[in-house]
Amino acid sequence: MDADSSLSLGVVDIQNYSMFRPLQEPIIKFAEELNDPSLNTAFIKLDDHVQCYKQPYDIFTFSESPPVIYIRSFVSENEIDDLIKARPSPVYKKGESQPNDEVRKSENAWPERSHVVKCIEKRAQQFQNWQPNMKMEVLGVQRYQQNGFFKHHHDSFGTAPTLGDRKSTFNVYLESNCTGGGTHFPHLDMPDDRGWCEFVDCEASESGVVFKAIAGNAVYWENFGDDGIKYPATLHAGLPVLSGRKIGMNIWTWLIP
Numbered sequence: 001m002d003a004d005s006s007l008s009l010g011v012v013d014i015q016n017y018s019m020f021r022p023l024q025e026p027i028i029k030f031a032e033e034l035n036d037p038s039l040n041t042a043f044i045k046l047d048d049h050v051q052c053y054k055q056p057y058d059i060f061t062f063s064e065s066p067p068v069i070y071i072r073s074f075v076s077e078n079e080i081d082d083l084i085k086a087r088p089s090p091v092y093k094k095g096e097s098q099p100n101d102e103v104r105k106s107e108n109a110w111p112e113r114s115h116v117v118k119c120i121e122k123r124a125q126q127f128q129n130w131q132p133n134m135k136m137e138v139l140g141v142q143r144y145q146q147n148g149f150f151k152h153h154h155d156s157f158g159t160a161p162t163l164g165d166r167k168s169t170f171n172v173y174l175e176s177n178c179t180g181g182g183t184h185f186p187h188l189d190m191p192d193d194r195g196w197c198e199f200v201d202c203e204a205s206e207s208g209v210v211f212k213a214i215a216g217n218a219v220y221w222e223n224f225g226d227d228g229i230k231y232p233a234t235l236h237a238g239l240p241v242l243s244g245r246k247i248g249m250n251i252w253t254w255l256i257p
Contacts, residue, residue, distance in 0.1 A: 121136060
């Protein structure tokens with residue numbers, strides 16, 4: 001994989017950031033520039049001194065353009081146990097107090113930055129070609145109960161050349177005691193190699209590719225190219241959970257111009 005912008009996107013030191021606090025506090029706001037009050041985020045200050053055990057994982061290149069990599073055993077069972085203790089809270093519409101079931105039916109939580117969380121952050125950092133102008137968002141955990149879903153969307157806001165944007169995504173599966181709930185990329189091509197059926201639903205009725213929700217594994221992709229233009233093929237969705245429960249985690253890295 002082989003400097004802050006006019007929005008003043010900086011690193012927020014949230015070593016003691018609590019999952020019980022709304023994500024809007026503390027925040028880095030750039031709603032005025034994007035004319036969208038929902039786009040608030042916070043970046044973590046990565047711990048360069050944390051000492052971590054080595055988590056062995058396997059990588060499989062699924063696509064070179066856009067870069068999509070499947071990672072087997074990205075997180076361990078012990079790490080999963082630590083992460084799923086996070087208390088969930090609903091996703092809300094802009095300015096409203098009701099869950100946004102039209103777009104996404106799930107519960108979100110932001111885990112305390114324990115040693116486990118810091119080591120996962122470090123692992124995600126080292127996986128990428130890290131640059132000084134990269135920032136990592138607060139790690140978020142999502143719980144999808146029966147009928148939970150997230151409709152098709154891009155993680156990129158399309159603001160890379162001027163304001164910075166989410167360069168990469170790790171979609172990590174923490175619990176997969178469910179049927180359904182795969183991650184659907186309608187514009188990726190299904191590979192000819194049937195060996196991919198271990199990770200991809202080769203019997204799916206949807207067009208494109210559906211990655212299976214397998215606990216411990218992850219899908220990594222880059223959201224835009226060197227030109228700052230969003231990859232259309234990274235459009236994706238969390239398909240409805242037909243039964244049981246799915247828990248996932250997002251790790252988003254920004255590239256700031």
